[in-house]
Amino acid sequence: MKEGKAFVKEITPQSEDFSRWYIDTIKKADLMDYTPVRGCIVFKPDGFELWERIQEAMDKRFKETGHRNAYFPMLIPESFFQKEKEHVEGFNPELPWVTEAAGEQLEERLALRPTSETMIGHMYSQWIQSYRDLPVLINQWANVFRWEKRTMPFLRTSEFLWQEGHTAHATEEEARQETMQMLDIYAEVVEELLAIPVWKGQKTPSERFAGAVDTYSIEAMMKDGKAVQAGTSHYLGEKFARGFEIKYLDRDNQFKYVHTTSWGTSTRLIGSMIMVHGDDRGLSLPPRVAPTQVVMIPVGPPKLRERVMAAFDPLFDQLKAAGVRVRADLREETPGWKFNEWEMRGVPIRLEIGPRDVENGQVILARRDTGEKITAPLADAVEAVVNLLEEIQQNMYQRAVEFRNAHSHLEINTLEELKQHAETAEKENGIAGWVLAGWCGDNGCEAKVKEETKFTSRNIPFEPPAQKSACICCGKEAMHTVWFARAY
Amino acid sequence: MKEGKAFVKEITPQSEDFSRWYIDTIKKADLMDYTPVRGCIVFKPDGFELWERIQEAMDKRFKETGHRNAYFPMLIPESFFQKEKEHVEGFNPELPWVTEAAGEQLEERLALRPTSETMIGHMYSQWIQSYRDLPVLINQWANVFRWEKRTMPFLRTSEFLWQEGHTAHATEEEARQETMQMLDIYAEVVEELLAIPVWKGQKTPSERFAGAVDTYSIEAMMKDGKAVQAGTSHYLGEKFARGFEIKYLDRDNQFKYVHTTSWGTSTRLIGSMIMVHGDDRGLSLPPRVAPTQVVMIPVGPPKLRERVMAAFDPLFDQLKAAGVRVRADLREETPGWKFNEWEMRGVPIRLEIGPRDVENGQVILARRDTGEKITAPLADAVEAVVNLLEEIQQNMYQRAVEFRNAHSHLEINTLEELKQHAETAEKENGIAGWVLAGWCGDNGCEAKVKEETKFTSRNIPFEPPAQKSACICCGKEAMHTVWFARAY
Numbered sequence: 008m009k010e011g012k013a014f015v016k017e018i019t020p021q022s023e024d025f026s027r028w029y030i031d032t033i034k035k036a037d038l039m040d041y042t043p044v045r046g047c048i049v050f051k052p053d054g055f056e057l058w059e060r061i062q063e064a065m066d067k068r069f070k071e072t073g074h075r076n077a078y079f080p081m082l083i084p085e086s087f088f089q090k091e092k093e094h095v096e097g098f099n100p101e102l103p104w105v106t107e108a109a110g111e112q113l114e115e116r117l118a119l120r121p122t123s124e125t126m127i128g129h130m131y132s133q134w135i136q137s138y139r140d141l142p143v144l145i146n147q148w149a150n151v152f153r154w155e156k157r158t159m160p161f162l163r164t165s166e167f168l169w170q171e172g173h174t175a176h177a178t179e180e181e182a183r184q185e186t187m188q189m190l191d192i193y194a195e196v197v198e199e200l201l202a203i204p205v206w207k208g209q210k211t212p213s214e215r216f217a218g219a220v221d222t223y224s225i226e227a228m229m230k231d232g233k234a235v236q237a238g239t240s241h242y243l244g245e246k247f248a249r250g251f252e253i254k255y256l257d258r259d260n261q262f263k264y265v266h267t268t269s270w271g272t273s274t275r276l277i278g279s280m281i282m283v284h285g286d287d288r289g290l291s292l293p294p295r296v297a298p299t300q301v302v303m304i305p306v307g308p309p310k311l312r313e314r315v316m317a318a319f320d321p322l323f324d325q326l327k328a329a330g331v332r333v334r335a336d337l338r339e340e341t342p343g344w345k346f347n348e349w350e351m352r353g354v355p356i357r358l359e360i361g362p363r364d365v366e367n368g369q370v371i372l373a374r375r376d377t378g379e380k381i382t383a384p385l386a387d388a389v390e391a392v393v394n395l396l397e398e399i400q401q402n403m404y405q406r407a408v409e410f411r412n413a414h415s416h417l418e419i420n421t422l423e424e425l426k427q428h429a430e431t432a433e434k435e436n437g438i439a440g441w442v443l444a445g446w447c448g449d450n451g452c453e454a455k456v457k458e459e460t461k462f463t464s465r466n467i468p469f470e471p472p473a474q475k476s477a478c479i480c481c482g483k484e485a486m487h488t489v490w491f492a493r494a495y
Numbered sequence: 496m497k498e499g500k501a502f503v504k505e506i507t508p509q510s511e512d513f514s515r516w517y518i519d520t521i522k523k524a525d526l527m528d529y530t531p532v533r534g535c536i537v538f539k540p541d542g543f544e545l546w547e548r549i550q551e552a553m554d555k556r557f558k559e560t561g562h563r564n565a566y567f568p569m570l571i572p573e574s575f576f577q578k579e580k581e582h583v584e585g586f587n588p589e590l591p592w593v594t595e596a597a598g599e600q601l602e603e604r605l606a607l608r609p610t611s612e613t614m615i616g617h618m619y620s621q622w623i624q625s626y627r628d629l630p631v632l633i634n635q636w637a638n639v640f641r642w643e644k645r646t647m648p649f650l651r652t653s654e655f656l657w658q659e660g661h662t663a664h665a666t667e668e669e670a671r672q673e674t675m676q677m678l679d680i681y682a683e684v685v686e687e688l689l690a691i692p693v694w695k696g697q698k699t700p701s702e703r704f705a706g707a708v709d710t711y712s713i714e715a716m717m718k719d720g721k722a723v724q725a726g727t728s729h730y731l732g733e734k735f736a737r738g739f740e741i742k743y744l745d746r747d748n749q750f751k752y753v754h755t756t757s758w759g760t761s762t763r764l765i766g767s768m769i770m771v772h773g774d775d776r777g778l779s780l781p782p783r784v785a786p787t788q789v790v791m792i793p794v795g796p797p798k799l800r801e802r803v804m805a806a807f808d809p810l811f812d813q814l815k816a817a818g819v820r821v822r823a824d825l826r827e828e829t830p831g832w833k834f835n836e837w838e839m840r841g842v843p844i845r846l847e848i849g850p851r852d853v854e855n856g857q858v859i860l861a862r863r864d865t866g867e868k869i870t871a872p873l874a875d876a877v878e879a880v881v882n883l884l885e886e887i888q889q890n891m892y893q894r895a896v897e898f899r900n901a902h903s904h905l906e907i908n909t910l911e912e913l914k915q916h917a918e919t920a921e922k923e924n925g926i927a928g929w930v931l932a933g934w935c936g937d938n939g940c941e942a943k944v945k946e947e948t949k950f951t952s953r954n955i956p957f958e959p960p961a962q963k964s965a966c967i968c969c970g971k972e973a974m975h976t977v978w979f980a981r982a983y
Binding site: 040042043051052058084101102103104105108110116117145149150154155156 | 528530540568590591598604643
């Protein structure tokens, strides 16, 4: 598709209605479209390319750490879910079922996978016999289904794309190391590629993955102050091993259950990235993930165009040769119209050349992140662009850190204070942000905070910015320091 | 998983039972496993990596020719299938249906996509308004479902992986060019990467894709003489455009239907590659697609191992640095056991070094394709390996061409002769191969050939090795020269 379509309406300001801003932005940036199937979207080319870059960065790291990709069936027999009690309770309410195929009723219903621990557990039980077969380090890129009530493009859709790693180990220690290694990889990709700072930490028991012994997550703050769980890594202990009889004969001639892990990130990373960096002008893409890093636009009167193109075309070729993802916009629309469109689409650098620039041997570089315009010598334009892309990447990360810090509250110590804080933020149409709170470890306290404030525990950060001594709810001694926030 | 497992039985010889040979080979090479879901397999890491290399080669060419990837919902409303009459008739008998989700009956059944013309047609009707929106050039990598009666790993499974390109154009001419361009890309990847020679040609009307105006295919000959349709490219005319109302306002201010194409290749390419190159010792992989191109094995008495490793380790590093996919097998098993295993797994080159080789400053290179053993100077081993990999790739292709030519019959002119030929081959446990035949163009004649010989029309090759003047069935003037063969 060409980008020439007239846009029907402007983007709703973030401060007016963040959800509408989000929808306006992703529609105008042409990242997705709705479909007639409930909660299912089309990932359009500009949206899908973001996913391809995330995949590339993740997959490289998975392989470097010894994992290999495989593909397991999407359809899972109903009986498989019964084998791990917590797992079935967690996922059963959201499953779509195939009941007929090729004109016949099936004897057993088949679920569209919400995650593959059960199918993979079944297969591993057949593949693993001896300690020599361990570890098993497999990842799968796949579509998954969770038929949830409320959906939101990229963040929560009935069908989404993800990767799910599933590993089996001889010992708990090794499995726990794997769990942490993958959490670190997630944090690295999300911070370095998507310029999103995250808190690594452990989920509270009530927020654990259905069937996990321990769940760890990376949590990111959106520009409306809400949280997104951007990736999870689970130590599953022997739970699935017992459910599916995954046993191995150890060196000591004893049969033992393996220790398994699973870990996943999904297309919700796309939504998170949009909500961390976007602004009232629309999308703003970190250079490393942007499908187009630089858009070149010739300016000035058409009769002088030939002169401009004599400088424009070689520079385009040089940028391409330097590995920059550059695009030339030579359409008939006015420069102003084009500027607006590429801003909306989040391209990190707009490179303008007009007749006067050619005369002066210069180009104009307009930064999407700051709005700043920089004049660079035409002769050094490639180097200037390459350096500026890196600077923008760093700046976007820094700004996200600053935004997060500015909206992270360490001063709130009681439920009353939290309620007050949330109320004030709401009244002023402000950003409630995150609250670092002490927690005694009691599920009831956690549930009460949620009920009264809609703040849920995000995670228990490994390196909290402060230590809290008293439970925010009951005031008793805090066992953990926890991030609480409203979340997507 | 380690490769150390004992193998239960040897591989059935091809000449004894080709299907059993195939299953033995893919199981022993650890490419796949069966699952409890009817007709669905696991693509194990060594099998999936073959697919990753095919994907990489295809995707690169799709992007170079201006296509972009997107992702559309897997679930397709039943009503969508009704919009193109031939399409629904073709696919309806094979569809699995989701009828319940999240504990409720759905109002409309949702099919698991067998292919996405309908969903994509629906979306394109909303995206395409003007000639400026054309062409739309989109590809999708996805899982698809066809609930067929008889399944065979990789070649025909209930769920399989594929890519499906879907394009929309202003004119028939442009759409037909696209159809041919993609067929050419398929032929290129299959011949250059998988070393499989193919015949490009047009399908007869009875073998057309359900809903296509014209279907083109690439057809490959397996080692049992049967044919596999390795890729198809369809010119869909205005059929789906009319079904889904995909219209654009042209420069002349008239609304016109777009012309669409679709084209696909799938994981059946893996199965084809195995059946073209494998032999009684198991898998044989063309170097360009092999996950491991060279396996290095130290030989000689353990007490001299240290001396061997002093040459072995640096060579391993050099090969890796040169971009060769090399693997060192340092397990405790005997060299003979290892040789056998890596042959079975199809690794193109086995590199042996023993104490005497170190003394003589040489290595032994054993070719999987010919069985030949070559002595190369240790100092030039990297160059020797790189050149030999290329030579093996070319040789495997040449051998496949020769096999195909040897089993392509141009001398058969009547149905009686064909029956006689097929019967003789069967009696002698020989290979019936392919028959180039004249065809008058009548569906009845084609059907009669099929009924009496199980030979079906493969395609009408663009460049047939000979021209036939009379219909093989009725003897009337031939309109086309057609490849007939038994097919998977």
